[in-house]
Amino acid sequence: MxxxxxxxxxxxxxxxxxxxxxxxxxxxxxxxxxxxxxxxxxxxxxxxxxxxxxxxxxxxxxxxxxxxxxxxIAGGFKLFSRKDFMNPQQILESQWKKERSQLFREPEMITGIENGPVQNAMHFWYYRYEHAKREDRRWLDGAIAIDSRLYLYEGMTAKSVNLSADELFQRMSALMRGMRAWDGKSVPREPGVCIEGAFIHEPTYRFxxxxxxxxxxxxxxxxxxxxxxxxxxxxxxxxxxxxxxxxxxxxxxxxxxxxxxxxxxxxxxxxxxxxxxxxxxxxxxxxxxxxxxxxxxxxxxxxxxxxxxxxxxxxxxxxxxxxxxxxxxxxxxxxxxxxxxxxxxxxxxxxxxxxxxxxxxxxxxxx
Missing domain, CATH: 3.40.1000 (Protein Transport Mog1p; Chain A)
Structure with missing residues (x-):
């Protein structure tokens, strides 16, 4: 179950x-x-x-x-309080340190934190295990600031569903581009999902x-x-x-x-x-x-x-x-x-x- x-x-x-x-x-x-x-x-x-x-x-x-x-939705978005982190970089630095400390392996298993894919967002890639590196199965962590809230996105490539690294990145990018602040009181009249503090425009229904x-x-x-x-x-x-x-x-x-x-x-x-x-x-x-x-x-x-x-x-x-x-x-x-x-x-x-x-x-x- x-x-x-x-x-x-x-x-x-x-x-x-x-x-x-x-x-x-x-x-x-x-x-x-x-x-x-x-x-x-x-x-x-x-x-x-x-x-x-x-x-x-x-x-x-x-x-x-x-x-x-x-x-x-498609792996995201976990909401963080500004009391915990001030900006997307702080969220990802915390995530990066956690993943880096668990890897204990060569540096090429984890990238540095990069800007994008949209304004007020950052991301990094990593291989969680040695065999995942051999299989080119990568994880993607991204963070974005929407108004006064911070969100973490976590995704993974998977050959079983033909999801490549490029497709995963484009998926996260599309969802981040569709995000805007939402007051929780108004009722959006376009296709998408309401999450706490944000609305994500999403008309494909594929995630x-x-x-x-x-x-x-x-x-x-x-x-x-x-x-x-x-x-x-x-x-x-x-x-x-x-x-x-x-x-x-x-x-x-x-x-x-x-x-x-x-x-x-x-x-x-x-x-x-x-x-x-x-x-x-x-x-x-x-x-x-x-x-x-x-x-x-x-x-x-x-x-x-x-x-x-x-x-x-x-x-x-x-x-x-x-x-x-x-x-x-x-x-x-x-x-x-x-x-x-x-x-x-x-x-x-x-x-x-x-x-x-x-x-x-x-x-x-x-x-």
């Missing part, structure tokens, strides 16, 4: 692996356990806004706060993209909503197992292992659910019998490399979240009925920001 799916399906985050079931859709079984007043859905959505990440936009209540998660974002609601402080997308991930073998089958297997394992108390979730709703006439996914709405937290999941296993139907698209909502831990809060600001209504509204609000090849009209926020 690739690293993205492993992180997502681990029990530590939203508990996705153990909060999904079989394809038989069951009736709603609401058991409210809290009496803390929560805002009515109509009041919560009286004012809304679009919030962006990657190629996506989500319609959310105006009060929503965004927490950007892991983001990557790997891993994008994620979380969302919090001040009026419901224990409720967290998140979306993750991995365009080019594998869907083979274990990576192709859907949400409903994952739960069936988890239930089976709980029985085989003889876990005390059995499978630790009850279900409010489960089954297949297609969004926007495009994403033929599956959902499971569950409650933990251990901490009473709600864990709602929707997942799509799509097609590797298909921007309209990414290999993995995963959406979740959790309650009783405190200090970034699901189940840590002793009470919740939302009832089961309110959570299901909110989930349905949030889920339908996840769309592409602008059209991508293969998208339906209903799946695009800015038509």
């Amino acid at each position: 690739d690293d993205f799916r492993r992180r997502l399906l681990s029990g530590g985050g939203a508990g996705a692996a153990a909060s999904i079931l079989n394809a038989c859709a069951g009736p709603l079984n609401m058991i409210s356990t809290t009496k803390v007043p929560a805002p009515r859905l109509d009041d919560l959505y009286a004012r809304t806004k679009l919030m962006c990440f990657g190629r996506y936009a989500v319609e959310l209540p105006a009060e929503t706060e965004q927490i950007m998660g892991p983001q990557e 790997q993209e891993i994008m994620s974002s979380g969302f919090a609601f001040p009026s419901m402080p224990d409720v967290h909503f998140s979306v993750m997308s991995n365009k080019d991930a594998s869907t083979q073998d274990e990576n192709g197992i859907g949400l409903l089958e994952s739960v069936r297997l988890a239930q089976r394992d709980a029985g085989v292992l003889g876990l005390l108390g059995g499978y630790p979730y009850t279900f409010l709703r489960r089954g297949k659910r297609t969004l926007h006439g495009l994403w033929e996914g599956e959902e499971v709405l569950s409650r933990s019998t251990r901490d009473q937290a709600l864990r709602f999941e929707w997942q799509l296993v799509g097609q590797t490399g298909n921007v309209a139907r990414p290999a993995h698209l995963d959406i979740s909502l959790s309650t009783r979240v405190e200090n970034n831990r699901v189940g840590a809060a002793r009470t919740s600001a939302i009832t089961d009925e309110q959570a299901v209504a909110l989930w349905d509204r949030l889920l339908e609000g996840v769309k592409f920001r602008v059209a991508v090849p293969g998208a339906t009209a209903a799946s695009v926020a800015l038509g």
